[in-house]
Amino acid sequence: MWHAPCVKWHYDYVGPAEIRGQVRVGVRGAAITSSGDLEAWLGGLPSGEREEPCTFVIELDGTLMLASRHSEHVACAAGEPVLSAGEVAFVREGGRWLVSEVSNQSTGCCPDVTSWPAVESALERAGLGHPGTFTHPMVFRRCTACHQRNIVKDDFYVCAVCEAPLPRAWNVNQPDEPV
Known part of the structure; x- marks a missing residue:
């Protein structure tokens, strides 16, 4: 099983x-x-x-x-x-x-x-060969200040909307909230 x-x-x-x-x-x-x-x-x-x-x-x-x-x-x-x-x-x-x-x-x-x-x-x-990891990994974080979902690029953990620092740990576990 x-x-x-x-x-x-x-x-x-x-x-x-x-x-x-x-x-x-x-x-x-x-x-x-x-x-x-x-x-x-x-x-x-x-x-x-x-x-x-x-x-x-x-x-x-x-x-x-x-x-x-x-x-x-x-x-x-x-x-x-x-x-x-x-x-x-x-x-x-x-x-x-x-x-x-x-x-x-x-x-x-x-x-x-x-x-x-x-x-x-x-x-x-399923018997499907694979590359062993995500070939295009994406890092998602939610801004704790404005609640927007962000994609972190180039290890730059800053909200694209309000420029607040983003957490290093994954935290995108809440539905969209009104801002």
């Missing part, structure tokens, strides 16, 4: 309420538990979308879920908390599906880079 990897926490949706309001009950991304699932899902996409990265979430049970890149992470997860979220691209090499790029880029869930073990575990269980 599979057990969830040791992760610090799960990630709730923290983005705008109007986006959460668009989630349809019972509608979620496609579960990918094997390379056959991935092949079938990719085959069902319009040809122009097959080469694009797609939206992914890792559900609390460790299942990799995929949706079109034009989908919101909260919709892919049917509004439920996740172990990780981001974007992923696949390439077929030597008859095997591999992850060519993977990030934790989800401004709706803002997962920490420490969520990688959940992604790695889901990819390995």
Whole structure:
């Protein structure tokens, strides 16, 4: 039996309420538990979308879920908390599906880079090769002064909105708050 990897926490949706309001009950991304699932899902996409990265979430049970890149992470997860979220691209090499790029880029869930073990575990269980880490890691922090979500770039922990210092530890665990 599979057990969830040791992760610090799960990630709730923290983005705008109007986006959460668009989630349809019972509608979620496609579960990918094997390379056959991935092949079938990719085959069902319009040809122009097959080469694009797609939206992914890792559900609390460790299942990799995929949706079109034009989908919101909260919709892919049917509004439920996740172990990780981001974007992923696949390439077929030597008859095997591999992850060519993977990030934790989800401004709706803002997962920490420490969520990688959940992604790695889901990819390995599905038999999908991967790069061993996020190829495009994103560092998210919430400003404690103005409550805005920020992406930290170049190790510059300063709010892009109010210029207050940002915490070094991940803290994006509250829904958007009115400012």
